[in-house]
Amino acid sequence: MIGQSVTRVDAFGKVTGATLYPGDVVIPGMLQMKILFAGRPHARLKRIDVSKAESLKGVVAVLTARFCLRADRTHALSALMYPKPNRSKALSQF
Numbered sequence: 001m002i003g004q005s006v007t008r009v010d011a012f013g014k015v016t017g018a019t020l021y022p023g024d025v026v027i028p029g030m031l032q033m034k035i036l037f038a039g040r041p042h043a044r045l046k047r048i049d050v051s052k053a054e055s056l057k058g059v060v061a062v063l064t065a066r067f068c069l070r071a072d073r074t075h076a077l078s079a080l081m082y083p084k085p086n087r088s089k090a091l092s093q094f
Contacts, residue, residue: 031060
């Protein structure tokens with residue numbers, strides 16, 4: 001199709017607002033995520049105190065680099081399915 005205009009089949013829905021984007025989808029029980037960067041380029045963080053974040057109402061989990069660098073992240077994420085009293089114990093093994 002080089003040198004020819006191609007009609008985009010999704011164009012009308014996008015320009016009229018009819019197309020749903022991932023940010024538009026809300027599913028009951030869906031979790032939201034917030035990413036917080038250190039704010040200091042190339043800083044070496046010695047420790048992160050996540051206790052305040054974990055104590056906030058509605059917080060399901062606080063994930064740090066220690067968690068994300070694990071090889072078995074899939075199993076660790078499944079720990080989020082535990083009821084809250086058991087979740088800390090399930091995540092602590094990672």
